[in-house]
Amino acid sequence: MIDVGDHALCAQVRGKGPTVVLECGGSGQGVGTWGEELELALAERVTVVTYDRAGVGRSGGSQARTVTEMAEDLRRLLRALHLELPMVFVGWSYGGLVTQLYAARYPSDVAGLVFVDPTASGTPPGSALVRDLSFLLAPRLLRLRAMFGGTNARSLRELADTLAGMQNAMNEVAQARQESGLPPVPIRVITAGKRPRMPKAHLEHLNADHRALASQSPHGQVMIAERAGHQIPFEQPEIIIQAVDEVLGLPPTSQEGMNE
Numbered sequence: 001m002i003d004v005g006d007h008a009l010c011a012q013v014r015g016k017g018p019t020v021v022l023e024c025g026g027s028g029q030g031v032g033t034w035g036e037e038l039e040l041a042l043a044e045r046v047t048v049v050t051y052d053r054a055g056v057g058r059s060g061g062s063q064a065r066t067v068t069e070m071a072e073d074l075r076r077l078l079r080a081l082h083l084e085l086p087m088v089f090v091g092w093s094y095g096g097l098v099t100q101l102y103a104a105r106y107p108s109d110v111a112g113l114v115f116v117d118p119t120a121s122g123t124p125p126g127s128a129l130v131r132d133l134s135f136l137l138a139p140r141l142l143r144l145r146a147m148f149g150g151t152n153a154r155s156l157r158e159l160a161d162t163l164a165g166m167q168n169a170m171n172e173v174a175q176a177r178q179e180s181g182l183p184p185v186p187i188r189v190i191t192a193g194k195r196p197r198m199p200k201a202h203l204e205h206l207n208a209d210h211r212a213l214a215s216q217s218p219h220g221q222v223m224i225a226e227r228a229g230h231q232i233p234f235e236q237p238e239i240i241i242q243a244v245d246e247v248l249g250l251p252p253t254s255q256e257g258m259n260e
Contacts, residue, residue, distance in 0.1 A: 004076040007061030011051040011077060015043030018111070018248055019087040021078065022048065023095035023102075026119075026162045027155055028056035028063070034092075038237040042244065046088075051077060056158045063161050067169045071102040075109070086111035088247055090240065092233065094119050094162065097173045100213070104176040107183035112247030113217075115189045116240060117230050119166075120209035122174040124202060177216065187220035188243035189213050194229040221246075 001008040012031045020042060024030035030050040042048045054073050055063035064070045078087070088111050091099030096118025103110045143160045189210045195203055214220035223243060228235035245252055 001058075001060075002077055002080045004073060004080055007054055008059065009051050009054065009061075009073065009077050010058035011049060011081065013081065013083075014039060014048045015046055017046045019047045019049060019083045019085075020244055021074070021087055021089045022050045023074070023089060023091040023099045024050070024053075025093035025095055026166075027159045028053035028162060029155060029158070030095075031057060034233050035237065038233050038240060041237065041241055045250065046244065046248070047083065049078070049081070049083070057155075063158065067097050067101045067172050068105075070098045071105060074098065074102060075106060078109070085109050088112040088114065088244060090114040090116060090244065091118055092116035093230065094166075094169070096213075097121065097169055100173050100182065101176050103182050104180040107185075110183050110185055112186045112244075113182065113188070114240065114243045114247060115187070115210075115213060116232050117190060117192045117225075118210070118213065119170065120206050121170050121177060122209065123171070124205060182213075182216040184217050185219065186247035186249075187214055187217040188223055188247055189220070190223045190225055190232060190239055190243055192229050192232060193224050193226035 002011050010031055022030060022034050022039075024033055027033065029052050031052050032050075034050060039048055039050070051074075052059040053064065053070060054061035064073060078085075086109050089099045089102060091097070091114070093116070096115045099113060099115065100118075100121070103113055140160075143157060145156050191207065191210045198206075210222055214222045223239060225232045225236045225239050228239075233240060242252065244250075
């Protein structure tokens with residue numbers, strides 16, 4: 001538990017070498033959610049940091065209402081851990097938004113960026129009415145499921161709180177990218193190769209945002225996880241290892257023992 005001011009964050013640090021920060025998805029619970037296979041493989045050659053966001057999992061405080069607040073919390077955590085800067089930041093799904101905001105605000109902290117099937121910034125396609133209803137309905141359904149209890153009731157409520165602010169979060173990051181951009185560091189954007197049920201317009205919007213994200217740097221590149229859907233850390237973890245190696249300039253890691 002690391003004191004970051006008016007609350008403490010639960011963090012886990014593994015391995016040694018250059019620091020790699022894993023910023024998790026919309027649930028906000030990063031400790032233990034990336035999969036042992038990926039974390040242990042990374043920890044063989046880098047220092048791996050995972051954490052639970054404020055008000056989530058084992059962390060104290062209240063859930064942040066903006067992506068900027070999440071990025072500020074992360075910066076306080078990293079300063080409190082006294083880890084060497086700059087670092088590589090890996091943002092998965094919603095964590096891609098937090099990572100972008102952090103990099104835009106604190107470019108000198110960043111040695112490289114890896115985005116794992118990141119949430120698109122800006123406004124999704126479709127009518128405003130349908131879009132607003134979707135953003136309103138998803139959190140309510142999650143809260144309804146949480147009312148029936150079970151071991152994951154709390155995590156469902158935490159995810160619902162995050163999704164309730166999703167539209168504002170996407171716009172917040174789009175504005176930061178437009179105003180500040182990302183630092184000219186190596187960037188890898190890993191996009192899922194399997195999306196069997198995604199409507200064509202949404203797929204085109206997501207792919208376009210991934211390409212635009214990679215183009216934020218002259219050292220950016222899109223990588224396709226051909227065998228994975230959104231759960232890339234579990235379905236094709238070796239491509240994340242490859243991306244981290246590339247942005248750090250490390251020799252390729254042996255993939256023996258990883259998913260075939």
